[in-house]
Structure formats: structure tokens, C-alpha cells
Amino acid sequence: MNVDITKIDQIVEKYKDKDDVPYISILQDINDEYRYLPEEALHRVSKKMEVPMSHLYSLATFYKCFSLVPRGDHEIQVCMGTACHVRGASRILEKLTRDLQVRPGQTSENGKFSLDTVNCVGACAQGPLVVFDGKYVGKLTLNKIEKLLGGNHEKDKKTS
Ligand code: FES
Incomplete structure (x- = not known):
């Protein structure tokens, strides 16, 4: 940069x-x-x-709002608060980690996605929940993750 x-x-x-x-x-x-x-x-x-x-x-x-490493085009924060945790946040995080091949705090190799975890963001009834570019996406299932990622991260990984 x-x-x-x-x-x-x-x-x-x-x-x-x-x-x-x-x-x-x-x-x-x-x-x-x-x-x-x-x-x-x-x-x-x-x-x-x-x-x-x-x-x-x-x-x-x-301050968590700062990063010393380049961030991806999209920011994904998985809520790991108690309510989200009991509704399957760990599985959501596992899938994102696997699909994007990143750990929390990292950015995908193609520079598209940065993954992080957060504690309760105050929308527990919507859990499991991720914050995607500042927007809450609640009642997330494993099947909905592909849609959330735009379905093109696999293709991008291969072409990057
Ligand atoms: S625990 Fe996730 S929003 Fe409260």
C-alpha cells in the first residue's frame, strides 16, 4: 500500500x-x-x-477499531456472546473460518473479507448473528453463509 x-x-x-x-x-x-x-x-x-x-x-x-494490518473489502464480525453461542455461533464461526481460510483477526488471501469475533451486540433474540459491514444479519444458518459471502469467495480464492 x-x-x-x-x-x-x-x-x-x-x-x-x-x-x-x-x-x-x-x-x-x-x-x-x-x-x-x-x-x-x-x-x-x-x-x-x-x-x-x-x-x-x-x-x-x-482500540479495537484500529488495525495495523490491511483489512478486507468486507468486515464480518461473529457475535460470540452467550445467547448467540447457545444458538450455534461456534458452528457459524467454524464455517466462516473454513470457507474463508482465515482465523478471527485475519483477512482472506484475496483481500475480500476480514473476520473477527465480538461479544454481545445487543440483538440476542436474532442470534446467531454476524455483523456484516456494519449491518446485523440474524438467525444465521450454515446454508445462509454462502449467500452472505456472495457465493463467489471460492471462485475468487482460485483466481487470486
Ligand atoms: S449474544 Fe449475540 S447479540 Fe447478544
Whole structure:
């Protein structure tokens, strides 16, 4: 991934004169731009703001909304809360792990899907449930997963 340093500088400029520098906002803007936090971008922020890389990494690793590795085109979060768990969330996660050939926290080789787990998202009656690109997909069955993935992940895996 090529990082546009000018873009990073623009983000830093937006916040640098604030009294209490909002590093989280800077990281959020970068994460929104690239859908993860490229190391090169963090180095630029560190240099421009004269803040240690260790501080930026501690924020980047503490908040789950940030990623230090490239994310897929689609984000899938499997709810592993108690209600979803008793309704078969483990089987859903197993199938996604197998079909996409990724573990939670990883992105599929074709760059299409990132898989994660979350705890209860407050829609227990809909379990088992996944959050797909921010939308809740409830009462999920193993058969519905193919549809959810668009039915093309197998083809994509072979052509990538
Ligand atoms: S346990 Fe999954 S939404 Fe509550």
C-alpha cells in the first residue's frame, strides 16, 4: 500500500494546533482513509507531531477499531456472546473460518473479507448473528453463509 504523505500531513495539520492533541482522531482519520494504519503513516505522524511511535502503537493496539494490518473489502464480525453461542455461533464461526481460510483477526488471501469475533451486540433474540459491514444479519444458518459471502469467495480464492 502506497501511503500519500501529503494526505497524512493534511490530517496532522487539521489537529496539530489543538490544545490537547487528539491522537485518536488522527489515527481514526488515517484508518478511515486506508482502512488500517500503515506503518509509514504512523512514522509520519510520529515525526510531524514529535510523539513516540510507542505512544501511537499503544493507542493503535488498545482500540479495537484500529488495525495495523490491511483489512478486507468486507468486515464480518461473529457475535460470540452467550445467547448467540447457545444458538450455534461456534458452528457459524467454524464455517466462516473454513470457507474463508482465515482465523478471527485475519483477512482472506484475496483481500475480500476480514473476520473477527465480538461479544454481545445487543440483538440476542436474532442470534446467531454476524455483523456484516456494519449491518446485523440474524438467525444465521450454515446454508445462509454462502449467500452472505456472495457465493463467489471460492471462485475468487482460485483466481487470486
Ligand atoms: S449474544 Fe449475540 S447479540 Fe447478544
